[in-house]
Amino acid sequence: MTVSSFVPPVRTLMGPGPSDVHPRILSALARPTIGHLDPLFVAMMDEMKVLLQYAFKTQNQLTIPVSAPGSAGMETCFANLVEPGDKVIVCQNGVFGGRMKENVERTGGVAVMVEDAWGAAVDPDKLRDALKANPDAKIVAFVHAETSTGASSDAKLLCEIAREHECLSIVDAVTSLGGTPLEVDAWGIDAIYSGTQKCLSCTPGLSPVSFSDKAIEKVKGRKQKVQSWFLDLNLVMGYWGGEGKRTYHHTAPVNALYGLHEALVMLQEEGLENSWARHAANHKALRAGIEAMGLSFVVKEKDRLPQLNSVTIPEGVDEAKVRSTLLNKFNLEIGAGLGALAGKVWRIGLMGASATPHNVDLCIGALREALG
Numbered sequence: 620m621t622v623s624s625f626v627p628p629v630r631t632l633m634g635p636g637p638s639d640v641h642p643r644i645l646s647a648l649a650r651p652t653i654g655h656l657d658p659l660f661v662a663m664m665d666e667m668k669v670l671l672q673y674a675f676k677t678q679n680q681l682t683i684p685v686s687a688p689g690s691a692g693m694e695t696c697f698a699n700l701v702e703p704g705d706k707v708i709v710c711q712n713g714v715f716g717g718r719m720k721e722n723v724e725r726t727g728g729v730a731v732m733v734e735d736a737w738g739a740a741v742d743p744d745k746l747r748d749a750l751k752a753n754p755d756a757k758i759v760a761f762v763h764a765e766t767s768t769g770a771s772s773d774a775k776l777l778c779e780i781a782r783e784h785e786c787l788s789i790v791d792a793v794t795s796l797g798g799t800p801l802e803v804d805a806w807g808i809d810a811i812y813s814g815t816q817k818c819l820s821c822t823p824g825l826s827p828v829s830f831s832d833k834a835i836e837k838v839k840g841r842k843q844k845v846q847s848w849f850l851d852l853n854l855v856m857g858y859w860g861g862e863g864k865r866t867y868h869h870t871a872p873v874n875a876l877y878g879l880h881e882a883l884v885m886l887q888e889e890g891l892e893n894s895w896a897r898h899a900a901n902h903k904a905l906r907a908g909i910e911a912m913g914l915s916f917v918v919k920e921k922d923r924l925p926q927l928n929s930v931t932i933p934e935g936v937d938e939a940k941v942r943s944t945l946l947n948k949f950n951l952e953i954g955a956g957l958g959a960l961a962g963k964v965w966r967i968g969l970m971g972a973s974a975t976p977h978n979v980d981l982c983i984g985a986l987r988e989a990l991g
């Protein structure tokens with residue numbers, strides 16, 4: 620069989636990620652590959668750290684992209700910070716909190732679950748109660764922006780509660796970074812991971828992470844080696860580390876990093892706060908259109924993420940047929956429900972370059988036509 624080159628169609632991506640990738644980023648990806656220890660590449664890596672510090676609002680030295688998707692950023696946090704026997708309070712209000720539990724258990728820790736309904740924010744009082752009942756807990760972990768439901772949790776308050784109980788915090792910001800307010804230093808977040816394919820509008824496959832000095836202290840003071848060689852920050856720091864000579868750890872995904880660099884340059888040009896405001900404004904416009912069609916949102920207004928809109932599927936509607944009409948007729952992708960919300964909701968993303976008035980109009984018009 621002779622296989623030809625793969626040429627994908629141009630779609631509008633309004634699902635839960637990836638989002639539309641700006642042509643500037645696509646052309647950055649196509650620039651000539653150079654060696655990953657080339658002095659010019661190393662200088663680009665240094666710029667990347669500064670750009671990521673800007674996006675995360677942090678001065679943390681260890682602020683880098685892990686060379687793998689958001690799930691690897693998640694594993695980096697848990698594999699490095701959880702030691703066998705450590706008790707971790709995991710707040711779960713959707714799919715991704717469940718993955719945190721898996722991570723805790725696979726690293727030999729003990730997960731204590733704090734459960735909230737899918738579509739609700741994490742309840743700070745439940746976290747307080749869990750910490751009172753488990754004074755030996757070492758870490759609190761939660762998802763800032765739950766992509767499976769569209770709910771936002773109060774990361775500032777949850778980290779404050781963790782600190783009051785002398786716990787480190789691990790925060791999933793895969794969907795929040797660049798899209799909604801997030802301040803790593805001001806909120807006292809100890810370890811955070813994100814993804815490139817959501818509000819940064821880059822291609823999937825990299826995971827920006829950031830670690831506070833307190834978190835690094837814990838990693839350096841581990842009694843046992845980190846079980847994962849690839850994700851061991853003690854080794855990764857030798858390649859991405861601040862001072863001195865860079866040593867080979869793995870071959871960095873050179874071109875993918877050009878893409879992320881460009882995405883972050885674009886974020887800096889727009890201004891982080893302006894990007895947050897753009898996501899909020901487009902969400903408002905989408906909400907007006909959704910409500911005018913008589914559809915409703917899963918998440919209460921005060922906890923709703925602008926960049927991920929879970930819309931309840933009306934009774935009697937074949938949800939998969941609507942999505943395939945959007946895809947085939949309008950080249951428009953929206954997301955299906957995940958986990959407990961499978962078959963019950965559509966997830967409409969307004970992330971990064973996808974968060975535009977044009978896309979809002981396209982989506983509302985297409986949905987109106989598909990629903991007849």
Ligand SMILES: Cc1ncc(COP(=O)(O)O)c(C=O)c1O
Pocket residue numbers: 635636688689690691693715762764765766767791793794814823824
């Ligand atoms: C909240 C959240 N955490 C983690 C992940 C995993 O990221 P990735 O699919 O890039 O591995 C996702 C992906 O959608 C996510 O939305």
